[in-house]
Amino acid sequence: MNAGKLDHLTVDGTRIAVRHRGGRTPGIVWLGGYRSDxxxxxxxxxxxxxxxxxxxxxRHDYSGHGxxxxxxxxxTISAWLAQSLAVLRQCTVGPQVLVGSSMGAWIALRMVQELQKAGEGERIAALLLLAPAPDFTVELMEPQLSDEQRRELEETGRIEEHSEYSPEPNIYTKALFDDGRRNRVLTGLIDTHCPVHILQGMADPDVPYQHALKLVEHLPADDVTVSLIRDGDHRLSRPQDLRMMLAALEGLIERAA
Structure with a gap:
């Protein structure tokens, strides 16, 4: 399978790797999760x-990824958001379906807000959010930090945690936490002006399914679909999960046509 031509953009002095294949609109833009490629x-x-x-x-890799x-x-969320907006604006034309996984769903929601502010809201045809983790630094991580971790963040500017998905530990910086507060979306209505479909595993150890339901409370009710997968984990990469993802995508594209 052709992965798409590898290209690079320079955003704020950093080379961002992008792969793009041409085709009909609405196009699809992939936004990966924290430490994914x-x-x-x-x-x-x-x-x-x-x-x-x-x-x-x-699709593209955020700075420091892939x-x-x-x-x-x-x-930071702000840096990765700026890179994602640059990719959308420079590498795509017409309406796009944003497919955001975990942290990528947070980036997608912030992209919608920024595009609407810039008068470019029509660029987003729909959102497909997989195990969405908006505001994860504030909502999911900060309440779980130990006193020792809080001290370490203040003194060294970072903490490390074991990763279930990589031999290398996860690194979380004070800058990421501080910037995360400035990018919160779960503070009021997120008016996407487009259909939203959320896929969420109920056996997700990283993002509780209740977090997806909390997100729904901040979205307009008439254009939101939530599919809960009882035995789904955070990756949602099993064959049955991938079939659900594609079915949801096809439904969103039909609605956007």
Whole structure:
């Protein structure tokens, strides 16, 4: 399967790796999670679907991730948001379905807000949010920090935690936490002006399904669908999960047509 031509953009001095395949609109833009890259199972599955159905598909690695430049520890929601907006504006045309996984769903919601502010809200045709983790630093992590971790953040500017998905520990910086507060979306109504479909595993150890339901409270009710997968985990990468993802995508594209 052709992964799409590798290209690079420079955003705030950092080279951002982008893969894009042309095709019909609405196109699909993949937004990965914290420490994931654009060659993962879900992104590759979407790439295959886009190729088979002649839809444009665009994906990139945030700074400090995958094939992009920059140091991971320097990353913040604001930086990754700016990079994602640059990719959308420079590499895509017409309306797009944003598919955001975990932290990528937070980025997607912030992109909608920023595009609407700039008068570009029509660029977003729909949102497909997989195990969405908006405001995860404030809502999910900060309440769980021990006194020792809080001291470590203040004294060293970072903490490390064991990762279930990588031999390398997860790194969380004070800058990430501080910037996360400035990018909160669960503080009022998030008027997306487009259909939203959320897929959430009820056996997700990282993002409780109640967090997805909390997100729904902040979205307009008439255009939101939530699919709870009873035995689904955080990755949502099993064959049955991927089939649900593609079915949800097809439904959103039909509505956007």
């Amino acid at each position: 654009m060659m993962g199972t879900k992104a590759e599955t979407l790439n295959g679907w886009a190729a088979d159905h002649d839809h444009a598909f665009t 094939e992009s430049g920059g140091a991971f520890a320097d990353g």
